Amino acid sequence: MGKVLIVYASRSDETKSIAELIAEGIRISGHEAELKRTSDIKSEDDLKGYDGYAFGSATYHGEMITSMKQILFVGERAELKDKPGGAFGAYGWSGEAPGRIFDTMDHIFGMKMVSGPLMLKASGVEGGIQAAQEYGKSIAKMI
Numbered sequence: 408m409g410k411v412l413i414v415y416a417s418r419s420d421e422t423k424s425i426a427e428l429i430a431e432g433i434r435i436s437g438h439e440a441e442l443k444r445t446s447d448i449k450s451e452d453d454l455k456g457y458d459g460y461a462f463g464s465a466t467y468h469g470e471m472i473t474s475m476k477q478i479l480f481v482g483e484r485a486e487l488k489d490k491p492g493g494a495f496g497a498y499g500w501s502g503e504a505p506g507r508i509f510d511t512m513d514h515i516f517g518m519k520m521v522s523g524p525l526m527l528k529a530s531g532v533e534g535g536i537q538a539a540q541e542y543g544k545s546i547a548k549m550i
């Protein structure tokens with residue numbers, strides 16, 4: 408059994424709900440999932456030692472939340488190369504954050520990424536629950 412770390416930045420908890428559904432998909436696949444807010448990550452040691460990762464942030468003013476930017480600097484030192492990864496986030500109209508996170512995990516960390524970022528207007532939109540669970544399963548499949 409593998410263990411996946413899901414770290415999220417969320418202001419009104421939509422991205423948190425997506426994170427919880429991704430965790431469900433990972434657990435349905437028979438793996439463990441640990442959920443953490445960005446504020447729980449104090450150093451690269453808090454990111455080390457997992458078999459897969461999903462990082463998520465909502466989009467505000469065309470950007471990811473600042474605390475997720477900081478996690479991505481910390482992640483540079485966490486030896487994430489070739490680990491399975493995915494990126495996600497809730498958005499309203501433009502949704503820049505998940506793609507930016509995804510690209511950093513891919514290009515800077517050298518992770519083994521799923522096919523693309525998961526962007527949802529809210530976990531409650533039609534098909535949202537299933538899409539987020541499936542996203543978790545696709546990360547789990549690469550462990």
Ligand SMILES: Cc1cc2nc3c(=O)[nH]c(=O)nc-3n(C[C@H](O)[C@H](O)[C@H](O)COP(=O)(O)O)c2cc1C
Nearest residue numbers: 417418419420421422465468469497499500501502
């Ligand atoms: C002040 C403000 C600015 C926002 N800016 C953007 C934006 O630039 N692009 C976008 O797609 N959504 C934007 N949104 C919508 C949020 O991304 C959306 O409400 C999302 O569900 C919030 O997720 P969270 O609950 O995880 O924080 C904005 C929302 C607020 C309140």
